Amino acid sequence: MEYIRSEFSLVDATGKIRGDWWGHYSYELPEGKCDAIVELVDNTYKKSYQVRLIDFIDLGIESDNASRQTPNKRAIALGIDKVANSVKVIDARGKSLPLPTEAIICDVCPTSWQELDRWITQATILQKPLVLTYTPPVESNGIDAWKILVGIAKYLSRTGSAIALKQLQAKLNIDDFTVLQFGLDALSACGWEITLHEQILQMQLIDPGYVREETAIGSATQANAAVQKFITTVNELIFRQQYFDRQLLRLVQSNSSHRTSLTFDTTGA
Incomplete structure (x- = not known):
């Protein structure tokens, strides 16, 4: 891939x-x-x-061309800023709270300004509260995710059992299947045979000796390049989740403190 x-x-x-x-x-x-x-x-x-x-x-986009350009991140952030006080955002992440009967449920943490804009716009147009129910971003990194994935693969191979795709995503805290696919590709490059059928995964270890060598992070091999790609992509995903989670929490804080304005940080995390 x-x-x-x-x-x-x-x-x-x-x-x-x-x-x-x-x-x-x-x-x-x-x-x-x-x-x-x-x-x-x-x-x-x-x-x-x-x-x-x-x-x-x-910064080089001329103002007279702005209408012909795809809205940039600052424009989206400013648009969200304008409606911040008209949208009620409820933090129910990882909590068992009674939810409003009519609400917009945000069950996946946004990872871009465009995704954040879609949630806010939907809540604004429908005049419904936006409830955050996704799992809070974890303090983790790509190396940890790779070690967990290898451990799961070894267990499945040893026991001959299988795992549901959704269950694996939950264990790794990776909602994005594209990112998970990089991990499966890395396992394949390191000696596992991966089978996906009807959202059920099986992982069979082909050569234990080869796997022990190739799953060692830092070895300059073709397999390690696939491992590094997975680690890099997971790190970026976690960074984005943490960044945009903070933007939504600032909206929650804005609601609770009844501030009249909100400024989004669009130049850094």
């Missing part, structure tokens, strides 16, 4: 640093100045530091 990745150099007055933008083509990058959200990454394979692009605001 191929995954889109664009390489770039991020430049400011102090110098430049190389970076990657996963899931996007190079033509989507701005050519001029921009505000950017990046994550510093220690690339052990290349033995250097890089940045991973999370989001950006193109």
